[in-house]
Amino acid sequence: xxxxxxxxxxxxxxxxFTNPLEVVKTRMQLQGELKARGQYAIHYRNVFHAFYNIxxxxxxxxxxxxxVPALWYQFFMNGWRLGAYQCxxxxxxxxxxxxxxxxxxxxIAGATAGGVGAIAGSPVYMVKTQLxxxxxxxxxxxxxxxxxxxSRALKKVYTQYGILGLWRGVSGAVPRVMVGSSAQxxxxxxxxEFFENLQWFKKDGIMLLLAACLPSGIMVVLCxxxxxxxxxxxxxxxxxxxxxxxxxSGFFDCFSKIFRKEGIWGFYKGWAASLFRLFPHTVLSxxxxxxxxxxxxYFKDDKR
Numbered sequence: 001x002x003x004x005x006x007x008x009x010x011x012x013x014x015x016x017f018t019n020p021l022e023v024v025k026t027r028m029q030l031q032g033e034l035k036a037r038g039q040y041a042i043h044y045r046n047v048f049h050a051f052y053n054i055x056x057x058x059x060x061x062x063x064x065x066x067x068v069p070a071l072w073y074q075f076f077m078n079g080w081r082l083g084a085y086q087c088x089x090x091x092x093x094x095x096x097x098x099x100x101x102x103x104x105x106x107x108i109a110g111a112t113a114g115g116v117g118a119i120a121g122s123p124v125y126m127v128k129t130q131l132x133x134x135x136x137x138x139x140x141x142x143x144x145x146x147x148x149x150x151s152r153a154l155k156k157v158y159t160q161y162g163i164l165g166l167w168r169g170v171s172g173a174v175p176r177v178m179v180g181s182s183a184q185x186x187x188x189x190x191x192x193e194f195f196e197n198l199q200w201f202k203k204d205g206i207m208l209l210l211a212a213c214l215p216s217g218i219m220v221v222l223c224x225x226x227x228x229x230x231x232x233x234x235x236x237x238x239x240x241x242x243x244x245x246x247x248x249s250g251f252f253d254c255f256s257k258i259f260r261k262e263g264i265w266g267f268y269k270g271w272a273a274s275l276f277r278l279f280p281h282t283v284l285s286x287x288x289x290x291x292x293x294x295x296x297x298y299f300k301d302d303k304r
Contacts, residue, residue: 114181
């Protein structure tokens with residue numbers, strides 16, 4: 001339980017600083033939904049223009065839209081994800097028979113931990129996405145939900161569609177986080193061991209963590225962005241009276257429609273925002289995770 005709590009706290013710290021980039025990424029991924037290039041208005045030309053336009057039209061505080069569910073998501077998802085992964089490490093499930101970190105075992109452990117985390121955090125991630133996409137009509141993209149808070153949104157969804165309604169869109173979230181988590185955690189573990197062997201940095205120091213995070217963040221962007229776009233679309237779409245999606249029936253239907261309507265680049269909408277967000281988030285979450293664990297064990301040992 002300790003590893004789960006430490007992982008969740010560390011991820012919340014990272015999420016607070018990177019939430020504005022999450023808002024920008026969400027808007028850019030929804031822009032031109034199921035429309036060919038040239039058939040829709042471009043409200044967000046790039047990351048910097050998106051920041052400017054959101055602040056100008058919706059106000060500066062709009063850059064922190066969905067912060068409350070975003071932090072809860074970081075706690076639930078990353079608490080389970082990082083906590084479960086650390087448990088796999090503690091049990092020796094990420095190492096080979098010689099005691100060295102196994103890349104393939106780390107990938108499997110990371111994907112498994114990520115899948116568990118995605119399911120745990122799915123309801124609040126759905127609300128986060130819908131709150132972040134909500135904007136003034138002049139720059140609106142995607143389906144516009146009427147929610148104005150996390151509690152009201154969760155209550156409305158539960159009242160209309162029951163407990164299963166809270167997990168609508170989870171079919172896109174699980175592969176998204178499994179791919180991203182396996183890429184992030186496996187490359188982080190192997191990169192950290194690589195730099196430790198080089199002895200360029202102090203063992204468990206900040207510089208060692210930053211060096212290991214660089215390839216980790218890049219791999220997440222390359223591997224996860226298409227799944228991230230699909231997940232955002234599934235979570236944000238409107239529903240009919242029976243709770244069925246208005247645009248997509250599920251993960252594969254969404255994947256197919258994006259490819260047919262928007263082409264291969266439709267899967268990489270918002271990739272720059274993902275890069276700007278994911279690298280600092282990867283760095284901050286892993287650094288906070290390492291430092292939080294070190295802080296906890298220092299005080300636990302000190303009390304003995």
